Amino acid sequence: MTNNPQTVTDARGVPMSWCSESARAAYEKAIYQFQSYFGDPTETLTAAVEAEPDFVMGHVFNASAMLMMSERALIPHIKDSITRAEALAGKATWREKALTAAARYWMEGRWHEAGATWDRVLAAHPRDALAVQCGHLTDFLLGDAVNLRDRVGRVLAHWDKDVPGYSFILGMQAFGLEECNHFERAEEAARAALAIEARDGWTVHALAHVMEMQNRYDEGKTFLRSTSPNWSPDNGFAFHNWWHLALFHMEAGDFDGAAALYDEQVIPEPSGVSMQLLDGSALLWRLYMQGVDVSGRFASLADMWAAKTADENGYYAFNDLHAVIALAGAGRLTEAREVLEAVKAAAESNPDLTRMMAKQVGVPACNAIIAFVEGRYDEVVDALLPIRSYANRFGGSNAQRDILSQTLIEAAIRAGENGLAGNLVNERTVHRPFSPMTRRFAERVAG
Numbered sequence: 001m002t003n004n005p006q007t008v009t010d011a012r013g014v015p016m017s018w019c020s021e022s023a024r025a026a027y028e029k030a031i032y033q034f035q036s037y038f039g040d041p042t043e044t045l046t047a048a049v050e051a052e053p054d055f056v057m058g059h060v061f062n063a064s065a066m067l068m069m070s071e072r073a074l075i076p077h078i079k080d081s082i083t084r085a086e087a088l089a090g091k092a093t094w095r096e097k098a099l100t101a102a103a104r105y106w107m108e109g110r111w112h113e114a115g116a117t118w119d120r121v122l123a124a125h126p127r128d129a130l131a132v133q134c135g136h137l138t139d140f141l142l143g144d145a146v147n148l149r150d151r152v153g154r155v156l157a158h159w160d161k162d163v164p165g166y167s168f169i170l171g172m173q174a175f176g177l178e179e180c181n182h183f184e185r186a187e188e189a190a191r192a193a194l195a196i197e198a199r200d201g202w203t204v205h206a207l208a209h210v211m212e213m214q215n216r217y218d219e220g221k222t223f224l225r226s227t228s229p230n231w232s233p234d235n236g237f238a239f240h241n242w243w244h245l246a247l248f249h250m251e252a253g254d255f256d257g258a259a260a261l262y263d264e265q266v267i268p269e270p271s272g273v274s275m276q277l278l279d280g281s282a283l284l285w286r287l288y289m290q291g292v293d294v295s296g297r298f299a300s301l302a303d304m305w306a307a308k309t310a311d312e313n314g315y316y317a318f319n320d321l322h323a324v325i326a327l328a329g330a331g332r333l334t335e336a337r338e339v340l341e342a343v344k345a346a347a348e349s350n351p352d353l354t355r356m357m358a359k360q361v362g363v364p365a366c367n368a369i370i371a372f373v374e375g376r377y378d379e380v381v382d383a384l385l386p387i388r389s390y391a392n393r394f395g396g397s398n399a400q401r402d403i404l405s406q407t408l409i410e411a412a413i414r415a416g417e418n419g420l421a422g423n424l425v426n427e428r429t430v431h432r433p434f435s436p437m438t439r440r441f442a443e444r445v446a447g
């Protein structure tokens, strides 16, 4: 491995091919925006590459950051950025070429190869903020809890409080520890990160996950409400932390409070961002299962999904499931089945990884939602019971995938499968011993 002699370094001492001071400043701004979710890093670097077309890291960053949005509609822009970076191979450093290769792997559906390539980059440059964050977000999209913890663990020793962005690395470690059920250590890392950077929404999110898993819903409500001035205004990730606050309200049985958060914070206005719509679907489905009338909200959310699903169907099964939830919840079963058909097609023809996600989890999960809405609860149980133990394979967090467990329990109760429902509630009691929601399930099973 050799680097082109004409290099500069970023703020963390990582080399990149020569670029102007203003391009370098734009890169640092974009890295901060990417880490903090304040502002639009792609907008920042699109302006930079327009001014300086041979700014390699500008193109590499744009491709990588757009990939993390998990939207098929962005592929033409991603492809353009990758092509432009590849055309600069004569100037690019080894690291830049490797990052470009990782982006291409990802675009082609080879997410594990992308992850391995980022690991190779991090072996040489452990302070590469772009590589560690793209790796972390991909581990999240893969539902890979171990790497959420360990990818950060492999590089953390090379960071300290004097390295710009250290708090964000600690925050990522907190989330990985939480997904691996190391709750105390996760909280320790999150609190250390927040002591450095209180505005870090991802770290706030990691701590919210700890509180969710430990049923600290009252404390969670206070924590998120009291810190929201730090992480919410003008932040591209805030909707998800508000979604977590809604989960705390759900746990407490305050369904009106959860619905109000949907209206005011999760989906306050029409959106085209899959990750945001996904949270909307996940919250409305929880309310719907509790018997709350959310038909009007489902109707408008279904419009938002329908405005984009034709392009997106079958791209990422985790998103597809949530499109089906909104469409089925709105009674638009023909369109819900069209998404399901696209997921079935993806289960046959997608690249290996996303084909597996669609086939093993996407198809049965989408089937389960449609069956639930149509009152075929025994079929919901048939679809979800076998896949629940490996549903992490289609991505997301433990808290997000809890929707499958809740749907399974609810369906088992409604199907009159009290033995199974009782066992599932017992299981939930083991890892959520103080959960009012679990208690409510238990009372219904007993009743």
Ligand SMILES: [Fe+2]
Pocket (backbone or CB within 6 Å): 205, 209, 240, 244, 397, 399
């Ligand atoms: Fe989350």
